[in-house]
Amino acid sequence: MTLHIDGFVFDLDGTVYLGDTALPGAVECIATLRRRNKRTVFVSNKPLESRQAYAAKLTRLGIPTDPDDVITSALVLGRYLARTAPQLHLYVIGEPYLVAELRSHGLTVVDELLDQDPREVIQPRGIDAVVVAFDRTLDYRKLNTAYQALMRGARFFATNADKACPMPGGAIPDAGATIAALEHITGRKVEVVAGKPSTLIMEIALERLGLPAARCMMIGDRLETDIAMGKQAGMATAVVLTGVTKREDVARLASPPDLVLENLGELPGRVE
Amino acid sequence: MTLHIDGFVFDLDGTVYLGDTALPGAVECIATLRRRNKRTVFVSNKPLESRQAYAAKLTRLGIPTDPDDVITSALVLGRYLARTAPQLHLYVIGEPYLVAELRSHGLTVVDELLDQDPREVIQPRGIDAVVVAFDRTLDYRKLNTAYQALMRGARFFATNADKACPMPGGAIPDAGATIAALEHITGRKVEVVAGKPSTLIMEIALERLGLPAARCMMIGDRLETDIAMGKQAGMATAVVLTGVTKREDVARLASPPDLVLENLGELPGRVE
Incomplete structure (x- = not known):
């Protein structure tokens, strides 16, 4: 069974890049999804840099990104408190x-x-x-x-x-x-x-995607934050093994993610 | 029944003094005990000042004290690690x-x-x-x-x-x-x-007193540290109500201290 997904929420560190290097398959994955007219947003817990800085970094790594498609825990807390x-x-x-x-x-x-x-x-x-x-x-x-x-x-x-x-x-x-x-x-x-694994950051990501949770997927390298949060929000989930999680960690879970990916390069072939 | 005690371990802050002022009865209490040839030592968890500084403060407040009779958590840790x-x-x-x-x-x-x-x-x-x-x-x-x-x-x-x-x-x-x-x-x-409520600090206090625990009393204003520690070491205990503890706090205890004192002025009349 192939999952039908229209909106993708990507964790950054350990999923899309590590330090200043894009992870294997990340650039091609996101380009392929966008060619299929899928929506993509990026979430980060780090309240150290602006959305502009994250967007510029992604763009430099070969993933052209609008600052409005980057959601940081600082943005989420700001919106929450303002409301x-x-x-x-x-x-x-x-x-x-x-x-x-x-x-x-x-x-x-x-x-x-x-x-x-x-x-x-x-x-x-x-x-x-x-x-x-x-x-x-x-x-x-x-x-x-x-x-x-x-x-x-x-x-x-x-x-x-x-x-x-x-x-x-x-x-x-x-x-x-x-x-x-x-x-x-x-x-x-x-x-x-405000940040992961809070549902607040997922709400803002889904709002930016403009899609219901059931048509979206959360992709990240951490089971206890990225995957737990995606599941809680009612989204499909995919763990990538390019960060802190190993395949044996996934095997232990009672409720595993929908997909387990060696790297993001495998994602386009597993969704439609 | 009057308790027979030969060695007294006093907490400092909230028991003997508060800030730069001796608490009511403290000066007379310690002078009286010493006239009876009782041994007195002082313990503090604060690793900010030397034993010389504490002894000088006590002496200034009217309680002439030898630096060797002051035991700080820093001294206790130093001795423990050296050993x-x-x-x-x-x-x-x-x-x-x-x-x-x-x-x-x-x-x-x-x-x-x-x-x-x-x-x-x-x-x-x-x-x-x-x-x-x-x-x-x-x-x-x-x-x-x-x-x-x-x-x-x-x-x-x-x-x-x-x-x-x-x-x-x-x-x-x-x-x-x-x-x-x-x-x-x-x-x-x-x-x-090293500090209260560890038994290490009590061991060093008893060593300085040169007496078995059964002949000594721990006096302090905190039930969960001073009194708990005294009991654990096998000493008699007295809580003074000049610090953080109120009489109703003592009433709740399954294993109360031997003495509950409004201030140190009451101590000499309750021990022999």
Whole structure:
């Protein structure tokens, strides 16, 4: 049986590319699907770079892409907060792109409270909510500010909850580290995680595709995020073995993905 | 029945003093016990200041104290590592006093790997073990260095695991935040926590008192650390209500402390 699919949602790292190199079959796969008039969008949990930057990278690798077809966890959180709580004053543990993205949705981001000694009880003046993201400039001042705000009832959001971000040579601590620290010491739980495996990011991907979930497929390299999320959204799913998942990992699943692909080159032959 | 006790182990913050002020009855209590030729020692989980500094503070507040009668989590960890694993090269997430304390036990502390970009996969050259402590200069470089070392099998120790450190006006994030972050993202568990409620710190306190546990009492303001630890060590216990514990908290306990004291002023009348 060949699956009939009209819209494809691709994970990026480990699925389409690794570092600065397109993975085997990726360029041809996406070109073939587009020639068949299929729709393609790309999702990433990384709140470090703009959609323009991701689109430019894909285009450079041979996959011409419109920035509107790239969906980051930062975009998803920005849209979510603009829709549900636009009045909140946000304290962001994150990098400059995330702040710019949130402000582009009309949201208010509070500056660092640099007049206060980070070794004291920082008074979280004017902070209604804490946003935690991947932040390679995390420091004690930020942790203390978020802690004080959360202990005084601030709301608690995150772009993503990944433990570590894959990098050349390994991985480095991601937003999951900061979330775990703050949850442990405050006894609070993060209310909403915008990125994978949240259904929020799938909703926005499907909205961009303009298709019902049943006609779409999620393709990624991670079973616990990409595949779990696609299934939860009611989409078909395909795992590619070019990233963190091995064939024996798939064999263990009670509810396996629809397709298991050595690489993206196999995808066009398995769908119509 | 009056308890016969020869050695007293006092918690400091919330028991003997709060900030820079002796708590009611503390000065008279300790003077009275010493006039009866009782032995007194003081324990603190805070790895921020030297035993000399704590002794000087107690002396200034009217409780003349020898630095050797002050036992910090840093001292306990230093002695433990010097005894069990003196050859380890330690990477310390902590402040300068802790590094000095560890080095004073003949241990090797590795310098920060400042030649490496903290946004990359830091190569944890020459690190055999990670030591986590209260550190108000925590940053992403330190988190990343510890993460890489732990992922490559480094041993994992902590001075203390407190969630937050009480301060004028509230509390600030303590070592518990960093431990939670690293445990979550590495899947590792800290092997040894030197400070309360570990029995290690009680062993060293009893060694200093030179008395068997059955003739000693632990006095503190926290049920889950001070009192739990005293009981586990086989000591008598007394909770003082000058810190974080309220009388109704004690009423809930299946195994309550031997004494519940409004303040230390009541202690000499309740023991002999």
